[in-house]
Amino acid sequence: MWQKTKVNRVARENLHEHKGAVVWFTGLSGSGKSTIAAELEWHLYRQGIHTYLLDGDNVRLGLNEDLGFSMRDREENIRRVGHLAKLFVDAGMVVIVAMISPLRKDREWVRSLFAQGEFIETFIDCPLDICIERDPKGLYKKALAGSIPDFTGISSPYEHPIHADLTIRTNQVRISEAVSTIETHLVAQIIPERSSQTLQKTHVLHQR
């Protein structure tokens, strides 16, 4: 049974002056997940929002160092990070997750851990040929040459989301625009008073 604690989620959220939530980035390697996640975190940090960024690459260096890239291992990777994200949300924090998370069923399972609105599935959408062109880590070159097996988009599947909360087309929008879109959606969830104040202000401006 879940042991109740004296300091609970609501108390921690009150201390932080915002609610907890998860921004879950999914997309191909090279689509821009890590880049946008890092910018978003920096932007939120400067506003006093308590964040933690769980990047797939980093989590695989420690907690998930025993996992590879078979579908079974990816499922386990997502299961562990999903539960970790839930603990961060219980800590009243905004957790940003940047993982390929290629299968819909695994992402839907993570969503089921959270209340309505708390899990913001963000599709970092970029055509495969552009990801191959970018190839920031030189992994596509190796995968296409056959030296990395089970590589997402080349020899392992990626299922794009059907009902993502947000879709960011990184071949069409700048990093700053992407951050601003995600931030607007997130702030409405974690500080609803702030976003309604902003809306009221905008309304007054329009009335004038």
Ligand SMILES: Nc1ncnc2c1ncn2[C@@H]1O[C@H](COP(=O)(O)OS(=O)(=O)O)[C@@H](OP(=O)(O)O)[C@H]1O
């Ligand atoms: N076979 C294979 N397929 C895909 N990616 C590979 C592979 N081998 C290594 N890498 C590197 O691992 C990063 C993806 O790890 P994730 O934990 O996000 O993957 S997953 O969610 O479990 O599918 C991924 O990071 P990103 O490029 O940031 O997506 C790669 O750097």
Ligand SMILES: Nc1ncnc2c1ncn2[C@@H]1O[C@H](COP(=O)(O)OP(=O)(O)O)[C@@H](O)[C@H]1O
């Ligand atoms: N609009 C954009 N949004 C995000 N990244 C972009 C964009 N345009 C170009 N890039 C570049 O694409 C690459 C994306 O790499 P990365 O963020 O590591 O992707 P991922 O984490 O999905 O593997 C970076 O070199 C980044 O500078």
